[in-house]
Amino acid sequence: MDDQSPGLIAIYPGSFDPITNGHLDLIARCSRMVSRLIVAILKNESKQPLFSVNERMEMLREVCAVYPNVEIDSFNGLLVDYAATREARLILRGIRAISDYEYELQMALMNRRLRPEIETMFMMAGEAYSFISSRLVKEVIGLGGSISGLVPIPVERRLKQRLLGE
Numbered sequence: 001m002d003d004q005s006p007g008l009i010a011i012y013p014g015s016f017d018p019i020t021n022g023h024l025d026l027i028a029r030c031s032r033m034v035s036r037l038i039v040a041i042l043k044n045e046s047k048q049p050l051f052s053v054n055e056r057m058e059m060l061r062e063v064c065a066v067y068p069n070v071e072i073d074s075f076n077g078l079l080v081d082y083a084a085t086r087e088a089r090l091i092l093r094g095i096r097a098i099s100d101y102e103y104e105l106q107m108a109l110m111n112r113r114l115r116p117e118i119e120t121m122f123m124m125a126g127e128a129y130s131f132i133s134s135r136l137v138k139e140v141i142g143l144g145g146s147i148s149g150l151v152p153i154p155v156e157r158r159l160k161q162r163l164l165g166e
């Protein structure tokens with residue numbers, strides 16, 4: 001790599017409603033392998049999110065501040081087009097269980113068809129996090145269960161405020 005080269009840029013796309021420790025583990029591990037990792041929130045979701053895009057970006061910025069090569073952004077439209085505008089050659093996705101695989105495979109193959117020059121890379125979720133999802137975290141805390149250790153502390157605080165009025 002010469003001094004002019006931006007190096008390998010990766011996009012980690014998702015809803016992140018909100019970010020969990022499973023996402024954060026992937027961000028930490030991938031950020032060590034690439035020059036720049038852009039964590040990008042999809043803006044125009046059909047499902048009703050708990051947190052606005054701005055709130056999700058704030059939480060991501062807060063918990064990713066320790067990783068100097070991680071940037072937080074949001075995007076509209078096709079992921080591969082956004083990746084191309086950011087000069088990213090890699091899309092990062094996490095796989096927890098085999099049940100994630102089918103949907104992820106479909107997306108990866110469609111994205112490859114749209115832009116073959118952009119590669120999808122799957123990373124296995126850390127074993128301590130393989131059962132965590134944003135959806136379950138919201139359900140558990142909303143019903144009064146503990147989510148300690150499943151999401152970063154600032155995120156736990158926001159979830160308690162939003163769902164329990166604390």
Ligand code: PNS
Pocket residue numbers: 013014015016042077078079080106107108110111
């Ligand atoms: O965290 P999620 O909700 O599983 O992330 C899904 C996401 C945002 C990666 C996916 O919905 C996406 O890439 N949407 C952008 C629109 C797009 O490119 N659609 C075609 C995908 S093959």
